[in-house]
Amino acid sequence: MAKTLPFSIDFSGCLADTGAECGALLDQTRSALARLRGCQADGTLPLLRLPAARDDLAALEPLVLRWRDEASDVLVLGIGGSSLGAQALLELRDPEDRGPRIHTPDNVDPVSFRRLVDGLDWAGTRVLAVSKSGGTVETVAQLLLVLDRMEASLGRDATAARLVVVAEPGNSPLRRIANDYGVETFDHDPNVGGRFSVLSLVGLLPAMLGGVDAVAIREGAAAVLDQAFAGSDPAEIPAAMGAAATAALMQHKGVSQAVQFGYVDRLARFGEWWRQLVGESLGKQGIGLAPVFARGATDQHSQLQLYLDGPRDKLVTVIEPPAEQQPAWRITPEAATRYGVPYLAGRSLGDLIAAEARATAESLIAEGRPTIRMKLDAVDGRTIGALMMTAMIETILLADLLAVDPFDQPAVEKGKILTREYLAAAG
Numbered sequence: 001m002a003k004t005l006p007f008s009i010d011f012s013g014c015l016a017d018t019g020a021e022c023g024a025l026l027d028q029t030r031s032a033l034a035r036l037r038g039c040q041a042d043g044t045l046p047l048l049r050l051p052a053a054r055d056d057l058a059a060l061e062p063l064v065l066r067w068r069d070e071a072s073d074v075l076v077l078g079i080g081g082s083s084l085g086a087q088a089l090l091e092l093r094d095p096e097d098r099g100p101r102i103h104t105p106d107n108v109d110p111v112s113f114r115r116l117v118d119g120l121d122w123a124g125t126r127v128l129a130v131s132k133s134g135g136t137v138e139t140v141a142q143l144l145l146v147l148d149r150m151e152a153s154l155g156r157d158a159t160a161a162r163l164v165v166v167a168e169p170g171n172s173p174l175r176r177i178a179n180d181y182g183v184e185t186f187d188h189d190p191n192v193g194g195r196f197s198v199l200s201l202v203g204l205l206p207a208m209l210g211g212v213d214a215v216a217i218r219e220g221a222a223a224v225l226d227q228a229f230a231g232s233d234p235a236e237i238p239a240a241m242g243a244a245a246t247a248a249l250m251q252h253k254g255v256s257q258a259v260q261f262g263y264v265d266r267l268a269r270f271g272e273w274w275r276q277l278v279g280e281s282l283g284k285q286g287i288g289l290a291p292v293f294a295r296g297a298t299d300q301h302s303q304l305q306l307y308l309d310g311p312r313d314k315l316v317t318v319i320e321p322p323a324e325q326q327p328a329w330r331i332t333p334e335a336a337t338r339y340g341v342p343y344l345a346g347r348s349l350g351d352l353i354a355a356e357a358r359a360t361a362e363s364l365i366a367e368g369r370p371t372i373r374m375k376l377d378a379v380d381g382r383t384i385g386a387l388m389m390t391a392m393i394e395t396i397l398l399a400d401l402l403a404v405d406p407f408d409q410p411a412v413e414k415g416k417i418l419t420r421e422y423l424a425a426a427g
């Protein structure tokens with residue numbers, strides 16, 4: 001299916017007993033796809049315009065060049081959609097890249113944050129604070145603590161020169177800090193929600209600071225939209241098939257969990273980004289799909305027993321590695337024979353992990369467990385851009401089939417209010 005995309009995908013292992021229901025749901029995706037195409041044309045869903053945009057990337061270049069040249073470390077402060085996408089993209093960094101170390105501490109665990117910050121040389125450190133709302137307590141707290149340290153070490157002007165803020169326009173704590181210090185500020189598009197913002201500067205600025213090819217990422221995403229909006233049969237569109245198959249399994253087979261079983265370590269952070277996308281976009285009004293990330297081959301020795309023999313409530317997507325990641329580092333036939341493991345003769349770890357991914361997918365299918373098989377052409381910017389856009393379109397289509405709004409997250413507000421109340425009371 002769909003070889004204009006940098007991956008192939010096989011849904012045959014998840015359609016048993018739901019073929020008819022899936023077909024009907026697939027038909028329903030036609031109207032949602034047409035609406036999305038309209039939104040791309042008239043710009044009402046800016047996410048869909050990002051893959052083709054280039055001017056915004058050009059506007060980031062001076063900052064990227066400056067910081068890549070002068071910084072030893074970049075601290076990216078942000079959480080949720082203001083960090084997870086960047087973390088996923090930074091996994092594609094070339095190990096030989098000579099740019100700054102990039103830290104994405106997202107969490108506010110006081111010990112790990114302090115450990116990180118204590119190891120920084122403030123003169124060489126640059127700080128990028130990202131928050132769509134500009135008011136997320138974790139990000140604001142981290143920034144205030146960091147500013148305190150930086151200012152004590154460097155003084156106010158040098159601190160201001162080392163800080164850049166990304167936030168939507170308006171009067172928010174982050175904007176007030178930025179104004180007060182007079183720092184360079186970039187707008188977060190108010191119409192691109194955090195978990196859909198990875199292809200904007202939110203994900204791409206940190207990626208570019210790490211020397212990752214932002215254009216390739218956008219090209220991969222563009223290929224997905226081109227294919228999805230070309231008027232093809234929805235059965236040929238991975239996002240539409242994924243949404244229809246998932247909805248059919250949820251509505252007719254009691255599936256309530258989606259497991260992404262990824263056999264590529266560099267995509268583990270992609271798995272974390274995807275968890276927010278699925279969790280926050282679909283989990284509402286008593287409906288939802290619990291997203292689970294499992295790492296192959298590690299979780300074969302931890303979770304696979306459950307997936308094969310536990311409750312039939314899971315849809316597993318096995319992401320199989322590309323052939324490309326098989327370096328010529330092989331077990332010698334002599335050693336394999338001598339120690340009684342002849343099947344390892346001449347084999348690499350790439351051979352091993354590929355065989356394990358295949359074995360996992362085939363075992364799940366043999367057990368009648370709904371399974372999608374995805375095979376990547378490569379692990380690069382174009383592929384991750386395509387994976388991310390496929391996941392976002394699939395989530396939007398699935399939300400449409402489940403009749404929930406993919407773009408809000410109203411339930412998390414209560415906890416935020418209580419957190420502020422408890423902090424105020426403690427003070």
Ligand SMILES: O=P(O)(O)OC[C@H]1O[C@](O)(CO)[C@@H](O)[C@@H]1O
Pocket residue numbers: 079080081082130131132133134135136139194195280409412
């Ligand atoms: O970018 P912000 O506004 O700091 O929000 C961070 C994250 O918090 C949430 O609003 C959930 O609390 C996410 O949707 C969002 O990605």
